[in-house]
Amino acid sequence: MVDDRLSRVFGALADPIRRDIVARLAVGDATVGQLAEPYDVSVQAVSKHLKVLEDAGLVTRSRDAQRRPCHLEAEVFDLMTRWIERYRRAAEDRFRRLDAVLAEMSDDAVPHTQPRTRPHGQPHKRRGEAS
Amino acid sequence: MVDDRLSRVFGALADPIRRDIVARLAVGDATVGQLAEPYDVSVQAVSKHLKVLEDAGLVTRSRDAQRRPCHLEAEVFDLMTRWIERYRRAAEDRFRRLDAVLAEMSDDAVPHTQPRTRPHGQPHKRRGEAS
DNA sequence: GTCTTCTACAACCAATTGGTTGAAGAAGGA
């Protein structure tokens, strides 16, 4: 259903087994069987997890006889960090501005009010990804 | 089912509408109705999305009469960036080491082989979160 | 050739997700 890149990446990492697999692939490449060994789920289940990671672009696989070594693709992390950093920075900037406003208000001895909500009619992005 | 913090955070951001909501809350606090307005889904659906974001700790809500203004909690982003940066760094370091190995091999005129897979019996974390 | 190993595919199942509608609670305004 949700088929955009960021959704696939975040969704792939929303599972402890898959994050664990990423952590282990960060140490070195591994085959499906090696990756499945520590877990008490079937190899097929791990194979499905790897397909999710592969579809998200976090993992690529080569061929070595009948084995399919899995390799972690670090570049995809940039996509996430760019998204995260953008909104973290915006939120932190806004926090600093709120601090300034509160300081100014206390100068004027105005009582502390609720945090401001955005005025209703104000324009903002409609639908779609905040790319 | 998956109830650890990182899974909830990544899972919450694995949906375009929820990422869009985060993007808009980075600009300023907003009520459920304001947040629901741009989408062609029901207010109840957006309320559910906000509950997911709240459970993940990405959003907090105050009270203003019958309204529930939503506020973005930027600190949670740190949890993600710490996780991402750790494994990105490991993967990049490994990539650099591989580069060095390849360079050394070419010095010895050894033919290029497959990337190495981790030896089978090698210890690694068993189950649970790579915290 | 046959056997074994490693992986993927298909069908199935229970639980979760993301949406709906309808009703109800909470709080201000008439």
Next chain:
DNA sequence: TCCTTCTTCAACCAATTGGTTGTAGAAGAC
């Protein structure tokens, strides 16, 4: 008081997810 607004809760539904088992293909070992 009653009415309206904003939000949540409950029940329901279709699609997805994360697991299972069984089967089959691909490739080395015998």
